[in-house]
Amino acid sequence: MTYTLENTTRWVTVGGHKLRYHEAGAGAPLVLLHGSGAGVSGWANFGGNLEVLAQHFRCLVLDQPGFGESGRPEVYEQNYLRIASDAVIGMLDELGIEKAHLLGNSMGGAVATMTALDHPGRADKLVLMAPGGVGVNILGPEPSEGIRRLMQFNVDPTEQNALGFLRSMVFNEATLTPELIETRLQAASDPKAIAAIQDAYATFYNPKFAEPLPLWARLKGLRHEVLMLWGRDDRVTPVEGALFPARQLPNADLRTFARCGHWVQIERKDAFERAVIDFLQHGL
Template sequence: MTLTVENTERWVTVDGHKLRYHEAGSGAPLVLLHGSGAGVSGWANFGNNLPVLAEHFRCLILDQPGFGASGRPEVYERNYLRIAADAVIGLLDELGIEKAHLLGNSMGGGVAAMLALDHPGRVDRVVLMAPGGVGVNVLGPEPSEGIRRLMEYNANPSDERAMGFLRAMVFNEATLTEELVATRLEAAADPRGQAALRDAYATFFNPKMAESLPLWARLKSLQHEVLMLWGRDDRVTPVEGALFPARQLPNADLRIFSRCGHWVMVERKAAFERAVIEFLQHGL
């Protein structure tokens, strides 16, 4: 059976908000957490990887609160990473899942790292793909080109600015097929999604919602086996940022993909899927 948005779509209510997720496959549970950006959703990030990964795992691709079709609090009163991490715990509770693997891209990588730190017993192995808040950029400009493009889009959403963001995601612009671009631009034009993205990012820059310790300062406490995947030409979370977590995480391996930007799961799809399956089934 061909896996589609419609036949994999499921719903769960967490803290009074309906969250959409996509489910396929059987075996060890694997929660996939998308990044941020114009027109983002769980399916937009991982839908093309689902057929392969679902042959090995019970895959749960979550639309995090406010993104895709998921609901959200009207006002964010905490750092968004905490809101999203709690939503994942709520999903696991509702489905009766005690422990799951986590795979997070960009912002979703930050959510996965925070969840593993705060709820270690609920997490098995962790894949962090160019994770937000985990890397430390010491040489390149701050914010990075990709984050700057996203902030420009947040300030004044338009198709032109959304395209600027999408181009910063990839090494080879041929990756941005007409279908991919059309789908992302249509989703990016939704005012509800624009507001959710803007509000989530506002929590990252609000001093009142800052963590007592940033994620990168807590990495030595993360004892899980971790596989970090990074594109060599990432313009959102530059690859130099991988060096600090590669040293600090006690049980982590780092793999760098050539000819690849921020979207390892798109530009190096087959290699990404092989690496994830090998690691989650056999460990480091």
């Protein structure tokens, strides 16, 4: 079957807000959580992987609150990661799913980690792809080049800044096809999308919304099996940040990918899909 944005689109209402998700395949539920960034959505991150992954899993690709076509609270009154994590649990509740694998890219990796820590019985295995909030950079600059470019876009959401952010996401700029660039720039220019990402990031830097402990300080309490996937040339969450969680997580493997930036699922698509299927079906 050919999966498209249109024929996979579903809707669920959580906390009074309509959330879009894409559903494909059958089998063990697998929730896929996108990262942050200019023009991001669940489909933009994972639409190209559904044809393969849906042969093995019931894939649920969520537009997190405020991103893609999902609604959101008008004012955020807590850390955005917690808002997004609550949305994941709410979606599972509405769909009658007791437990699911969680796969998160970047910010989505942080959301998957928080969800598994706070609701351990609802998460099965975790795939964390260059997850935010979990790694600790000890050598490179903080924030990283990619995060600086994203913050530049948040302050001045121009096409030039959006394109600069996209270029920092990949090892090989040929990955950024004209179609991909056009789609992302069009989505990034939507005033609602701009406001959503600005508001989400504002919660990360607001002391009032700080968690009692950062995610990286809670990792030893995550008992689930975890596969971490990291591009060797990631300029958003540099690969050095993988070393701390690789040591702290009690049941985790780490795999790095050559010729790859922040988008493992795109730049190393086939290897990514093989790694995910093998891990989720057979474990560590």
